[in-house]
Amino acid sequence: MADPREDEDRKLTEERLALLSVLQELTVAALDLFDPSKPADAFMDRVAERLGCMVALWVQVNARGQVILQGASGLSAASRQLPIPARSEPGGKQGPAEVNLPFPELELPELVRWSIPIIGADAANSASVLLLYFDREPQLPRHYRGMMERLGGVLRTALMHRQLFTRILESERALHQQKTLLESLSEASDEGILISTQEGRTLTHNRRLVQMWGLEEALLSASYEAWVRAAAELVEEPARFTARASFFIEHRDASGHDEFRLEDGRIFEQYDAPVVSADGVYYGRAVYFRDVTARRRTERDLQHERDFSSAVLDTARALFIVLDVEGRIVRFNRACQEMTGYSFEELRGARFWKQLQAPEEAARVERDFAQLSAGKGHEEYESCWLTRAGERRLIAWSSNILRSPTGAVEYIIGTGIDITEQRRAERERDQTFLREQQARTRAEEQEGRSAFLAEASGLLAGSLAPEDALRNVAALTVQRFADWCAVDLLDNDHSPQRIAVAQSQTLRARWPAKDAHAPPDLNATHGPGRVLRRGEPEFCLEGCGSAALESGALELRSWLSVPLLARGRTLGALTLARMDDGSRYGLAELTVAQELARRAAMVVDNARLYREAQQAIGLRDEFLSVASHELKTPVTSLQLSVQGLLRRARSGALCTASAETVTQSVEGIERQAMRMAKLVNTLLDVSRIHAGRLELELEEVDLAALVRDIAARFAPELALSGATLQVHADTPMPGLWDRSRLDQIVTNLLSNAIKYGEGKPIEIQVGGDARTALLEVRDQGIGIPAEQQALIFRAFERAVSSRHYGGLGLGLHIVSQLVERLGGAVRVQSEAGRGAIFTVLLPRSGPAAPRLAPADMHLDANHA
Numbered sequence: 001m002a003d004p005r006e007d008e009d010r011k012l013t014e015e016r017l018a019l020l021s022v023l024q025e026l027t028v029a030a031l032d033l034f035d036p037s038k039p040a041d042a043f044m045d046r047v048a049e050r051l052g053c054m055v056a057l058w059v060q061v062n063a064r065g066q067v068i069l070q071g072a073s074g075l076s077a078a079s080r081q082l083p084i085p086a087r088s089e090p091g092g093k094q095g096p097a098e099v100n101l102p103f104p105e106l107e108l109p110e111l112v113r114w115s116i117p118i119i120g121a122d123a124a125n126s127a128s129v130l131l132l133y134f135d136r137e138p139q140l141p142r143h144y145r146g147m148m149e150r151l152g153g154v155l156r157t158a159l160m161h162r163q164l165f166t167r168i169l170e171s172e173r174a175l176h177q178q179k180t181l182l183e184s185l186s187e188a189s190d191e192g193i194l195i196s197t198q199e200g201r202t203l204t205h206n207r208r209l210v211q212m213w214g215l216e217e218a219l220l221s222a223s224y225e226a227w228v229r230a231a232a233e234l235v236e237e238p239a240r241f242t243a244r245a246s247f248f249i250e251h252r253d254a255s256g257h258d259e260f261r262l263e264d265g266r267i268f269e270q271y272d273a274p275v276v277s278a279d280g281v282y283y284g285r286a287v288y289f290r291d292v293t294a295r296r297r298t299e300r301d302l303q304h305e306r307d308f309s310s311a312v313l314d315t316a317r318a319l320f321i322v323l324d325v326e327g328r329i330v331r332f333n334r335a336c337q338e339m340t341g342y343s344f345e346e347l348r349g350a351r352f353w354k355q356l357q358a359p360e361e362a363a364r365v366e367r368d369f370a371q372l373s374a375g376k377g378h379e380e381y382e383s384c385w386l387t388r389a390g391e392r393r394l395i396a397w398s399s400n401i402l403r404s405p406t407g408a409v410e411y412i413i414g415t416g417i418d419i420t421e422q423r424r425a426e427r428e429r430d431q432t433f434l435r436e437q438q439a440r441t442r443a444e445e446q447e448g449r450s451a452f453l454a455e456a457s458g459l460l461a462g463s464l465a466p467e468d469a470l471r472n473v474a475a476l477t478v479q480r481f482a483d484w485c486a487v488d489l490l491d492n493d494h495s496p497q498r499i500a501v502a503q504s505q506t507l508r509a510r511w512p513a514k515d516a517h518a519p520p521d522l523n524a525t526h527g528p529g530r531v532l533r534r535g536e537p538e539f540c541l542e543g544c545g546s547a548a549l550e551s552g553a554l555e556l557r558s559w560l561s562v563p564l565l566a567r568g569r570t571l572g573a574l575t576l577a578r579m580d581d582g583s584r585y586g587l588a589e590l591t592v593a594q595e596l597a598r599r600a601a602m603v604v605d606n607a608r609l610y611r612e613a614q615q616a617i618g619l620r621d622e623f624l625s626v627a628s629h630e631l632k633t634p635v636t637s638l639q640l641s642v643q644g645l646l647r648r649a650r651s652g653a654l655c656t657a658s659a660e661t662v663t664q665s666v667e668g669i670e671r672q673a674m675r676m677a678k679l680v681n682t683l684l685d686v687s688r689i690h691a692g693r694l695e696l697e698l699e700e701v702d703l704a705a706l707v708r709d710i711a712a713r714f715a716p717e718l719a720l721s722g723a724t725l726q727v728h729a730d731t732p733m734p735g736l737w738d739r740s741r742l743d744q745i746v747t748n749l750l751s752n753a754i755k756y757g758e759g760k761p762i763e764i765q766v767g768g769d770a771r772t773a774l775l776e777v778r779d780q781g782i783g784i785p786a787e788q789q790a791l792i793f794r795a796f797e798r799a800v801s802s803r804h805y806g807g808l809g810l811g812l813h814i815v816s817q818l819v820e821r822l823g824g825a826v827r828v829q830s831e832a833g834r835g836a837i838f839t840v841l842l843p844r845s846g847p848a849a850p851r852l853a854p855a856d857m858h859l860d861a862n863h864a
Contacts, residue, residue: 040071341388
């Protein structure tokens with residue numbers, strides 16, 4: 001027979017094992033609640049199944065009194081949609097077990113409820129409870145109550161972890177959202193953004209930064225300093241850019257703006273700032289770049305537009321005034337200042353009716369302005385302004401209202417026109433009509449003048465000989481424009497020649513023909529002679545008598561004379577005259593005459609340029625002929641000498657020839673070679689001078705000693721020519737010159753004296769004072785005609801025929817150019833058949849000293 005005690009123990013053991021099994025199963029189900037994604041309804045279904053509940057609810061009440069159904073088992077879908085009323089006393093003592101639940105399943109009277117409290121992780125703000133409903137008193141061991149309380153502890157732990165996990169997920173979701181938002185903002189930003197860590201590693205950058213700099217590889221590198229070095233190569237001031245980056249790396253708390261320009265012309269604005277948390281933790285640096293090229297250009301354009309608008313307002317002849325709503329003057333342009341006599345500074349801020357209106361009109365104008373500032377006045381009106389001098393000026397005003405964005409009136413802009421004179425003109429309609437008739441007449445006259453100029457231009461352009469064209473123009477001028485017309489031209493020596501005279505039929509009968517072609521007097525105080533002398537127009541509207549035009553007894557009432565100017569030179573004069581008192585010349589006729597003179601001067605100048613070009617071509621051809629002859633002579637001599645030596649060498653006679661014979665042949669070759677070298681050097685010197693490549697090697701040179709050396713060197717040539725040379729160079733005359741070029745000057749002058757001196761005595765003298773050295777070469781040869789003296793210093797010019805005298809005609813040209821380069825001057829005094837004196841004046845301080853005209857150089861009386 002079994003022991004009852006053992007049966008009881010066994011039964012207790014089985015109950016405990018069953019309880020542990022249920023607790024273990026529900027605990028495992030409760031642990032699934034750690035995952036927020038797992039619903040609590042599954043756990044509640046397991047609880048209802050294991051305990052035999054009809055309804056199992058998990059209810060939570062938060063701090064605001066809201067009732068939340070965390071999980072349920074045994075409720076219909078309709079019941080789940082029912083709203084649960086809030087707790088009657090938010091924040092009070094009422095727990096979740098006392099909440100009135102609206103579910104129909106809980107309305108059966110025989111239901112038995114178990115309430116198992118669950119304290120969550122935030123018990124201070126919310127409370128949870130498990131509500132178990134049985135259709136009758138549950139037949140469960142009493143230990144199940146304790147099991148459920150222990151299960152409540154498990155649920156408490158699960159709820160705490162569930163809440164923590166939920167918060168972690170929410171935090172991660174918030175962080176991801178913030179990161180995505182920041183990245184979107186960064187990519188959407190118009191600024192280039194670069195963020196580096198506190199260790200100097202590039203953390204992130206946006207696409208705009210790559211677009212701005214184009215340094216993708218450098219941006220992706222692990223070093224912020226490497227990016228700085230790569231970017232510095234693109235800016236105009238790399239040192240400043242690098243120094244700024246180093247400064248902010250060393251001073252972590254510093255921030256600041258800067259602006260720099262790239263080599264491609266773009267302008268970037270840079271802002272550096274530390275990345276610091278709210279509690280002061282330093283995470284790195286952020287650098288922002290903004291392309292402000294367009295903004296700077298726009299600012300310049302706006303400033304230019306403002307300056308332009310201001311200049312336009314100040315240069316406009318219309319009156320322009322800006323007033324605020326109180327009638328105070330804000331802007332007052334130059335036309336207003338000129339008309340009123342008040343400066344803008346005097347009137348700034350003053351009410352215009354107190355300063356500019358007549359006293360009797362001030363009150364009315366103030367009332368009208370009040371209506372205008374309220375947007376109700378007239379926009380066009382007339383009023384009188386009172387100037388500083390007390391003069392009344394009638395102004396026609398057009399007003400515009402400038403409103404703010406809110407629609408309120410801010411400024412009144414007035415644009416006015418001074419119509420005082422217009423009203424006076426309206427009171428004189430007859431005179432106005434007469435002026436209109438006169439203007440129409442002038443227009444017709446102007447049209448006639450234009451047609452006259454066009455026809456005259458055709459005559460000038462249709463003739464290759466300017467004299468013939470000018471005669472035709474003079475005849476046309478008399479037909480259209482004058483009773484008398486004369487054209488005078490200056491020849492090469494500036495002597496006047498009257499090449500064309502035309503007269504009307506009336507004047508031809510009264511003016512003796514013998515006076516018609518008399519050239520004008522250059523010393524005359526009026527008329528064409530004075531115009532030729534001064535190159536300035538002259539006209540007499542009221543008549544200056546016959547003396548002015550040298551017309552004998554003829555009285556010309558009105559005349560004008562204008563110069564023919566071309567390239568800054570006066571080529572001649574065009575003179576017109578009228579006899580009739582009713583048709584005197586005026587400014588319009590002067591303008592037509594000046595235009596006609598300009599066109600005629602162009603034709604004359606072109607003709608002279610053509611002649612000069614032909615002459616230059618002739619000189620060039622002559623020079624080439626002379627140069628070829630001069631070069632051919634030594635070449636022929638060289639060939640003969642060389643051929644002679646070759647014949648002797650081939651025949652064997654060279655070995656038996658005397659040393660004297662061979663020496664003479666070689667010396668002849670040397671002389672001709674030196675002659676050719678001299679000719680070539682002369683041509684090279686001219687080429688260097690004209691090309692501006694002649695360089696001077698300045699040193700202290702004694703002119704007297706140099707002249708003595710050159711005179712000794714010319715002894716064989718002097719002996720050959722039969723001339724004697726007297727040298728007056730005993731006193732030293734040192735100066736800062738180029739020795740070789742100074743030697744060339746003396747040599748060319750002495751060679752010129754020997755060539756044209758006809759074997760007569762030659763003198764060379766050196767003198768001067770403390771500032772200027774003088775070199776004078778005097779010969780008694782053929783001399784130079786006065787008309788040729790201005791030409792001998794030109795290239796390829798000569799005063800004699802090249803067939804009688806050899807040479808290239810460059811010696812004196814080189815002398816003049818070298819003297820000019822040394823800061824001096826050269827002149828000649830000569831008469832045909834009576835020799836020539838060439839005088840060279842050189843500053844002793846060298847060419848850097850101020851150049852003096854020969855007439856201004858001070859010489860001792862002994863050397864004058």
